[in-house]
Amino acid sequence: MNRVSARNKLRLLIAQSVSTVETVATSPHPISEVRAFQMGSAGSTGSYVVLQVRTQSGLIGYGECNALSAIDLKLTNEAVNGRAATSYQALDGLVPASVRGGLNIALLDIVGKATKAPIYRVLGGPTRNKARAIVKLSGSSDAELQSDLQKQLAAGFHAFLIPIPVPTARNQGSDFSHAAVARLKAMRTAAPNSDFAFEGNGALTPGDAASFAAAVEGMHPLWLDESCPVTNLDAIHKIADETVVPLAFGREFSDAGIFQELLREGLIDLLRPDILVHGISGVRRLSAMAETYYVDVAPWHRGGRIAHAAVLHAAASMPNFFIAQASNAPGAEMPRDGFFELPKGPGLGIDVDEKSFEGKRIA
Amino acid sequence: MNRRKFLSAAAMTAAAAPASNLFAGSRTPNLGDSCGCDPFLAQAQARDRSYAYDPNQKKASYAFRDFSSGIKITNIKVFGVTLTPGSDRPYVFVKIETNQPGLEGWGEATLEGKAKSTMACVEDFRDFLVGNDPMQVEHLWQSMYVHTFYRAGPLIGSAISGIDQALWDIRGKALGVPVYQLLGGPYDQRGIRSYYHVQSTRTAEDLAHLRESALREGVSCLKIGLPDHDYEWIETNAKIDRAVKSMQRIREGLGDSIDIAVDFHAKMGPAVASIIIKEVEPLHLLFVEEPCPPENAEAMARIARHSTTPIATGERLVAAYGCRRLIELGAVDILQTDINHVGGISALWKVAAMANFSNISMAPHACEGPIGGLSTLHVDAAMPNFVVQEICSFVDPGEKEKIWAEWFGFPAMRMVNGRVPLPTKPGLGFELSEASLQKYPFGGTIPMESVWHEDGSVAAL
Numbered sequence: 001m002n003r004v005s006a007r008n009k010l011r012l013l014i015a016q017s018v019s020t021v022e023t024v025a026t027s028p029h030p031i032s033e034v035r036a037f038q039m040g041s042a043g044s045t046g047s048y049v050v051l052q053v054r055t056q057s058g059l060i061g062y063g064e065c066n067a068l069s070a071i072d073l074k075l076t077n078e079a080v081n082g083r084a085a086t087s088y089q090a091l092d093g094l095v096p097a098s099v100r101g102g103l104n105i106a107l108l109d110i111v112g113k114a115t116k117a118p119i120y121r122v123l124g125g126p127t128r129n130k131a132r133a134i135v136k137l138s139g140s141s142d143a144e145l146q147s148d149l150q151k152q153l154a155a156g157f158h159a160f161l162i163p164i165p166v167p168t169a170r171n172q173g174s175d176f177s178h179a180a181v182a183r184l185k186a187m188r189t190a191a192p193n194s195d196f197a198f199e200g201n202g203a204l205t206p207g208d209a210a211s212f213a214a215a216v217e218g219m220h221p222l223w224l225d226e227s228c229p230v231t232n233l234d235a236i237h238k239i240a241d242e243t244v245v246p247l248a249f250g251r252e253f254s255d256a257g258i259f260q261e262l263l264r265e266g267l268i269d270l271l272r273p274d275i276l277v278h279g280i281s282g283v284r285r286l287s288a289m290a291e292t293y294y295v296d297v298a299p300w301h302r303g304g305r306i307a308h309a310a311v312l313h314a315a316a317s318m319p320n321f322f323i324a325q326a327s328n329a330p331g332a333e334m335p336r337d338g339f340f341e342l343p344k345g346p347g348l349g350i351d352v353d354e355k356s357f358e359g360k361r362i363a
Numbered sequence: 364m365n366r367r368k369f370l371s372a373a374a375m376t377a378a379a380a381p382a383s384n385l386f387a388g389s390r391t392p393n394l395g396d397s398c399g400c401d402p403f404l405a406q407a408q409a410r411d412r413s414y415a416y417d418p419n420q421k422k423a424s425y426a427f428r429d430f431s432s433g434i435k436i437t438n439i440k441v442f443g444v445t446l447t448p449g450s451d452r453p454y455v456f457v458k459i460e461t462n463q464p465g466l467e468g469w470g471e472a473t474l475e476g477k478a479k480s481t482m483a484c485v486e487d488f489r490d491f492l493v494g495n496d497p498m499q500v501e502h503l504w505q506s507m508y509v510h511t512f513y514r515a516g517p518l519i520g521s522a523i524s525g526i527d528q529a530l531w532d533i534r535g536k537a538l539g540v541p542v543y544q545l546l547g548g549p550y551d552q553r554g555i556r557s558y559y560h561v562q563s564t565r566t567a568e569d570l571a572h573l574r575e576s577a578l579r580e581g582v583s584c585l586k587i588g589l590p591d592h593d594y595e596w597i598e599t600n601a602k603i604d605r606a607v608k609s610m611q612r613i614r615e616g617l618g619d620s621i622d623i624a625v626d627f628h629a630k631m632g633p634a635v636a637s638i639i640i641k642e643v644e645p646l647h648l649l650f651v652e653e654p655c656p657p658e659n660a661e662a663m664a665r666i667a668r669h670s671t672t673p674i675a676t677g678e679r680l681v682a683a684y685g686c687r688r689l690i691e692l693g694a695v696d697i698l699q700t701d702i703n704h705v706g707g708i709s710a711l712w713k714v715a716a717m718a719n720f721s722n723i724s725m726a727p728h729a730c731e732g733p734i735g736g737l738s739t740l741h742v743d744a745a746m747p748n749f750v751v752q753e754i755c756s757f758v759d760p761g762e763k764e765k766i767w768a769e770w771f772g773f774p775a776m777r778m779v780n781g782r783v784p785l786p787t788k789p790g791l792g793f794e795l796s797e798a799s800l801q802k803y804p805f806g807g808t809i810p811m812e813s814v815w816h817e818d819g820s821v822a823a824l
Contacts (some may be wrong), residue, residue, distance in 0.1 A: 090549060126502065129430060257720055292684045318503060
């Protein structure tokens, strides 16, 4: 390197460091602390973590994630302390994967509160004025399901996820198919103006899933959810090739690239990403990709009220949202005439009661 | 089943079965047995007393009256701006005005060689836009794109781009933040790494001067073109050698510390491009741009498979739909969609998001006016997969830059220490007066240049 260019390089470095210091100092709403609260005992069914992000400007944003260790929380604080809360996208790569979805929701909550706009308005919505609702029916026998159906119909739902009859062994036969058809027929009779999707919980083999789907496809269920584990693309090809029932997957994918594989192979008709893993932004990025395949998105989660609000904001900020699944937890939001109302307040637009976190702080 | 039959079948189904509650509530007028192609349909509907027609219901924001931001679009203006007589790319600027005093947004819809058509296309969206809520940009974008029926090519894509940028400008101003913050950026506080074009490098002195001035300005990347204009889809030894040698000469002259991009401008087919790109592998170019025309993603992928030289393309593609196949193939390294054609900020963000699933990088094209340039900086700042931004200018600024600075009061799209500083004001971050544009009245459409082979047949531009 000659002397002239060496001098120029030095000048450049000085100028860069100066401008970095200046802009960081004026960055909007610097993060002062991220707190986390364990809801339900860690690792148990129905447990989740509430994130609380505070800024030096006095704003508080809330998010949820599935699980968070004290170490990951510490790493998160080290990574984001002093950084602009508005950089909800740019901070994504700096923090542990376990916190990303929840942090994204909390930071968008702050952006919304700072701009006094609901998150969907920050993101260019609303693209719809309400969000279609679906609820999973509880029970395993037909009688139990019918009883819950009546309860949920009265609560305002018009769409229901019904469990696939429990397989008694691998590779089901005629009884299983007939039981599936009978279950859907009975549901249709009891609620003729409603629609139904099947919940598979990843319990079937690809062959069983294909046979099951073929048996019910003439009755036009909305879709078949998580029919079998996505262990490889060929397994899903079997179901997608042999039937025309729309297939949905996604709650287990932490790597969003799997959605791309399924889309490009034509193996998925409804994306069901976990919003606590991908955040509102991650779900929107997936929706941008799915849009080019003419495929809808129905975010999934097993969190609480914050997760539910995040789903509604995602729904109202993307064009290809289909349906929001209600939480089965007691006290969860109920729809009106088949649709959830959208929040209207700034940020997530919900009130969070800090007392509900008492004694639950992760440290 | 043809469309007419399908629509009437759908209408009959709707009439026969009670509508499912899940899907009830549509306000779309029932076309009945009509395919929608009857020129007298509106009159027929007006005569039908069961069909209470309310023109307000046609507004995209009608269904959102309970969610209104209080802001309404009141007017849209289109400006053709010709800097010099004969310019084939007079700028097409779009200004959207609202019912809030002083709240207005600017965007750019420049489409080279098609100025008047683009201006007319923006005007075609006037009735749709006026009265709507400008904050619902994703919803308005969808309506402009989908309800155009034929979807978007470059003309409609450019018109939507200009409108979309203006709507983002309004939203940023209304919420009081720069657009890149609405998108969750910036990744790099220092600004947007960019590259200039290379003007003249005929002599060794030219190259030495270029290297010195680039290093002085902190410029880390430059782009050159090819030495010939009329490449055929099979080429001679002489022209292939000349192309390879011109790139070798530039690398030798600029040294290793400046990244070099080479624009092939889709002048070749995949056969010749593959040969040249393989031969220049040792030069470690930053990328080769548009080595073949844009319509065939598989042809592009074929070139990419032959060489480690990174391949960039995408400036002529519209919407994320237009980029799907390239991304799916995962064969290109860099996408270069242009904010003035792809569908504005909304669409450029979607392309970047989608490309990132395949770890494809972004180096957005920008060869039109300054509004598109300033808009693209905001999206760049929020891309995890951003590499470098094009600036259609040279290390030493010229007349164009003087005019831009006169319009905005700052040197738009000029690097400081190798990066374009991020705008700090709300919205797109600039003020522009209509009066300042009046010095450069629209001089009409000027077609792009025509290029011919030696035998008179058509060559790519």
